[in-house]
Amino acid sequence: MRIEINEAVQFLRSHDDYLILMHASPDGDTLGCGFALCGALQRMGKRARAVCPDQIPHRFDYMREGITEQEFEEKTIVAVDVADTKLLGDMKALGDKTSLCIDHHVSNTEYAEMLLLRENYAAAAELMYEVLLALGTDIDRTIANCLYTGIATDTGCFKFSNTKPQTHIYAAKLMECGADIAPINYAMFELKTQGRIKLEQEVLRNMKYFGDGHVAVISVMLDTLAKITDIDSDDVGAMAAIPRQIEGVDIGISIKEKKPGVFKASLRSSERIDVSVIAQQFGGGGHARASGCSFECSYEETEKRIVAACCEALKQAGII
């Protein structure tokens, strides 16, 4: 059932003993919403804990500052920024017991009893800010840091087209509540481990161009990763953005060796090409500008097949 903010507020006020679910492979938005709501409920005198099926990277540690570890038996389940119970990993079973979901994904499967959805919002944290304002909780520095992080990370720090005037207005208000933006943005967008710098050098050194420079391919091989210490999955995932950032490139391909003989190709594209169509040809999928698919063959064969499909798409689009 779709509900509005006042109904969500009424629900949150009249229940207790909250379990707040955040999605697997957690990002700044699900964590920001989860910890902000958890902190707000605790400040209202309620018991609450926020949980995630996957480990939370250390760069998000500051979000827990205002949270108290409480002993209680959970009675009320709320999911934040979780579009589908499939995104709950090994907590999937809890998804079907969710009373309230607060989300901004158009793809939300309406699995929760009550759904508060704003599909035109850049971040679920924008909606959570509205919920907390309506709840009347004090948005202190810690909560402001959580919500600001959600907004900043889901918009590429206000760079992407999902950023709206409202996004900036809420960022301004959260700064006035004490959000400490410079260290947050440094940790989210600038900081690179020495391992990541080494990996970037390695992948750039082996980058190849195809289709008159409209396609760029990088590869992340297991033997390369084995040579680099001080690297995490975030660092590896960040490589996917690199080839598409190069001038003239319409399709950026990052081929990652998952295990010997198994490769994952991540595709990123300009507005001239829909890469979800290309990924679908190989049983994959995703968004028009970011998609992926898997191959079980040699690296050479993987590269040959995905590059051929991309060049064909460029031809059909009249680009080459």
Next chain:
Amino acid sequence: MRIEINEAVQFLRSHDDYLILMHASPDGDTLGCGFALCGALQRMGKRARAVCPDQIPHRFDYMREGITEQEFEEKTIVAVDVADTKLLGDMKALGDKTSLCIDHHVSNTEYAEMLLLRENYAAAAELMYEVLLALGTDIDRTIANCLYTGIATDTGCFKFSNTKPQTHIYAAKLMECGADIAPINYAMFELKTQGRIKLEQEVLRNMKYFGDGHVAVISVMLDTLAKITDIDSDDVGAMAAIPRQIEGVDIGISIKEKKPGVFKASLRSSERIDVSVIAQQFGGGGHARASGCSFECSYEETEKRIVAACCEALKQAGII
């Protein structure tokens, strides 16, 4: 003489035949202010042209969309985002004839007859937005694009500590005036030339660490640049941000060879260090988190002197 906005507006209304000076090595802020003011004055029925001592990179071409090339003899000189006549390159002589300077640099030398300064603003474009509002000119899409670019580029797309609530509020207002943020931000922050990619690889390969890893130094030498085609001054300037992005680094130093025996050191720092103080020791200046200074000696001597000063600052701050 320091003046306020109403006086600047009165001046701009009562004069004509404007030459607008933008600083050498132009960035998004000086260009955004220059072309926004030029467009606004032209829409008021006045004659105006905005000039820059250096070539303007093509990625800023969209800023000229609203500008008409006019034939006239310049009578009134206005400088925007120009802190010092030294920053006017071979137009330096015009600096002393400047009637009005609109700027946000605390280091402004007050060379102009009248100075409108907001040293606490992140971008001169924020001040220019206030001036154009007070002038009553229509902030159309082209002017909004110019001013948004100035604000976005001077704040690292709202990432840096100079970003204030006002910065976000003005960004929201400029979006409502039609600023087309996604392509601007892609061109400013994501797009890289193939030459830039090659240069990044080269500087990363030679990066050095000092002060227990709290200082990282890269160098951009003329013989390296000579080997790379497809590169512009922007690409070279962008290198300055790289060393400070590495985990654990408090001071990032980029040393650029301007000509044989002449080097420019660009400093970037964490909140723990004020690099403007370090730059001043060598006759340079700038902001607390980003400053620069020049050396006339060998590369080795340049590196030795600037690294020693940085390590001393780290010691005084109790970091090493």
